Amino acid sequence: MLSFLCRVFIDSWVGRIIAGLFFLAFIGWGVGDVLMGIGTERADVAARVGGRPILVQAYQNALQSEMPQVAQSMHLSDPSQIPPGTREEIARQVLQRLVLQAEIAEAADRHDLIVPDSVVRDEIFSIPAFKGRDGHFDRALLNARLRSTGMSEGRLVDLVRQEQASRVLLQPIRDGVGVPDVMVRRLFDFEAQTRTIDLVRVPFASQQVTAIPTDAQLARYHANHPWEFHAPEYRHARIVILSADTIGHQIDISDADLHKAYEAQAQTFNAPERRNVQIVTVPTQERAAALRAQWADAGSWALVQKNAGKDAAAVELPGVRQSDVPSTDLAKQIFSAPADATQGPVKSEGGWVVFRVTGVTPAHVTPFDEVKQALHDQIAHGRAQALLGDRVQKVQDAIAGGGLDAIPADLGAAAVSGELDQNGMTHEGAPAPIPGGDAARQAIVARIFSQAKGASPELMQGPDGVWYAVSVDSVTPGHDLSLTEAGPRVAAAWQAEARRHMADQQATTFYTQAAGQGGLAHVSPVIAGVEHSQPISPMQPSPEIPREVAALIFRLDHPGQSVMTQAGDSYVIATLTAINHPDPATQKPLYDRVRAGLAQSMGDDIEMTYGTALEGIVKPKPNNSAIRAVMTEVTGSQNTGTGQ
Template structure:
């Protein structure tokens, strides 16, 4: 809904028509009300919006303009390949869009918003789609564009006039909204707040474990059979069709490779970059204190923790032009590595910094970049071709299974034995020609499909299509105790170490609660003072689970205990810091802009919904069905009526 309003009232009308934007945000909203308010009407009108009408020709033209974009989004080569259900849903969304546009235009008319002819002329002449090579309005191009989209000049001018008046009505609503400063401050306090912890990690590997007796190993083996079971293995044949597999088989003209290489000079000709740690202090005295601590051997984490009244940041691999302060950039790129610099005054304040890494300029010649350039271009084109190849692959599988897949399709085939985690019997990752969610979907199919079942082509994530055939199944089984007694003993010891670590961590946690924190309950050498933790950001040495828990701790001095994969953590909250908004103007600005935009969108949507309740558009179902039938077939029309 929100994305619809943004495009409907800000973008130019012609761009929406020619590009055929698909407003998916309107799925399921408002359509039922529009299509259920039916009445008897003449066949050339699909809807009444107050005194205005939406004709069948306008509806049909908008739907036809929509379909090429829908096909591109689905990776299909031709709009005729779009499934009937998808075409029907797209047509319903187009109707909703037309009704909404008409409602807004009607409201603008009622408010007396009249578009003068000179404003209309300037708007049309300013549309880039009608400009020739010299950047001026081209009448021949104008006529050609209108023929291309099947529209008369008069209809275009009416729609552009409607769009201008609609924007004149809606833009003041959006532009006048500003988030209250109280709301901005509360959001800033939430987002910018940092917390620090004292923590101790107790690792199972640091614990000692006795050698188990044979009876203990046997009992552990009997109680944990899943630890000693061989995995189920399946031998499968796999065929995958995706933009990646197509791209690998595509040839890209040399001229295109050179054109892309020239266009991405900044990527292949890198200037010197540096990694730098910077603290910006409020005054010179504070900057000198920070420099003294740093020079004495404090780590970066300790410097950050101590500089709570200052802004600290580490910039990794930064270019000279990327540092916002020109004087600071000059100093950073003149400093030697691992040498503390400052205090120095810049336009951002008093700074102390250290360059920790310098990477010299680096050029990648065309020969070295060629494969990457090929892959980038090929993958861009492959997404457009996959739709046409899916049907060919489906036909090949239906005719010959996975035995005769044409080489011209760009599909990738492989076979082998693997377990449910995608590992071979040698423990290596199986060479499945897919990654991420698509790989997981293929594995799930292999281990759910019956042995010998006919393969079928399935659509997976990321425009991936695949088919599998399971040739054999080797069930998993528990290994005999005599064969894995050493493994059972090692597993018993691992469990004993983890149990000992749990007991030690629990004792420390209870002591921390009574003594005021882990710093008072644990030896000083074991306690780690964390860098400031920020919401949603990782901090070295602090697991994500503990970092999230830190922001749910109620008060300073409260201790917690968590179990992670690498051991048990006992931590005490030592500080809650609220940065001064005056030192975080960029963050404040982003928060204010985001909140204002969100509020404006909510107000726009409320206004649009109020208009629909006031105007109560009426739709002619017979005319709607006629248009739906023409784009989806008779079955699609019946589906649209529901």
């Protein structure tokens, strides 16, 4: 429930991110979600819960998997842009989630919960990462995924069995959740109510600044806003990166091997025809014939469903293959029927059938040439993974013997060099061309800015199976720009501030008039450019209305009240014009969704409370030095506590 209330009532979008992490339902993070982030396990242990270790690699991979999702939720293009404090909080919550998972698994063992092999098998078959394009379990894909992550099949089975046992333990707790009607109604009233507003925008850019700043004014502005005129620290570094990807670029794969891989994954590249079907099954031929006539005349699927009768089955089957239809004869008729024409009656094992094909997706065969490069990369990556350990040792030996320049070219390491700032940006404002994913890039940049100039390079293991070494050649310290260095930037900033101030004055005048005269629509003389909104609600905000305005509008008590706020490069004045309170009887689907959301959130909170209580039975034992190392590597923070 706390997570649901936080989603509803916390206004700050950063607050929503932190609250969502803090109250996260840990059991929802199953094997299928994190499988792609699992790498080769190290002996290091971040924490231990009873006999269960939380490996450093598992913690690091979970954290690396979390960062891009949080960045996306915060509308950031790169995880490195997440504020350091937020990154540290994410790291703490990810570790706590892993501890809670281990606590629950320990509890399941203490209760002697046994998960049958058939359940484990079915769960593995249902994991999306192991399904081909046809939606079915693909053994070759499973093997490829396990190879790429360095996980054995036995380890996967153990993880799935552990997760299933945890679910069995927690499900009765969740099933006992009941949501009070008064709580559902209160939240429904908030979520479903709609409001309309009048608003007017005063863009900064619309203000005409004719004054030319004097030298004294520019000097004063420069002195009062030093943070606007600062050159960041730049470091020139040489970087060597070794990974399965960099090694794979040097591996040649024969056409015979590529064709063999193409044939092994035939189900992935050869998609059968699929059809969207509306189908009704009734007990008698006479009723089926009547339904077909009605369907052909009216053409309304909703009417056919309504008139089919309680003993009928009327369903839609989107994207079915011929092999998905249980009846062989019916499958042939469905896949030979024309689209958008009612067919039947057809006798089937379940009764008499009338159907209509509403859409056809033709069979598609992906030619070998289209996937040749992808197959090459896939095979090369697998072979490179097997070579990585030996290559790591050779690169380490080469660096120890002669530095980065001593690394042989045939080991598959990639080298880049250049200047960058602490955000990984070049002087031109573009991301430095560092190979690898966002997490690896973030770790490498953090290493560059924590390593002393001239220090001997050291090969280190980073995120996503990437190994790297850096050498810092030079450091250009960050410094405040003098008035002369800042030059035209100061004049441009003075002009922008003057426009903002003029817009503030004009907007304040509009707001004062609206507040005193009962709203923007009543101001005399009439304010030009007033917009009249469509109804908005907390669940359906309008993209045309700034979120800063919407947040304030839902705090107002009655129509006629006005607010003023800054939204982007404008000031906005808005007047609440109407409030429409919802009726649960007319919006039952929404009412049911609110109830389901509350039930889900309350179940999550009860599970979280139960998991926390388990820590009193088996107390986790953190390895603080290992935890700090992971958090430093991933977040770039040097003085992070564990919170354990």
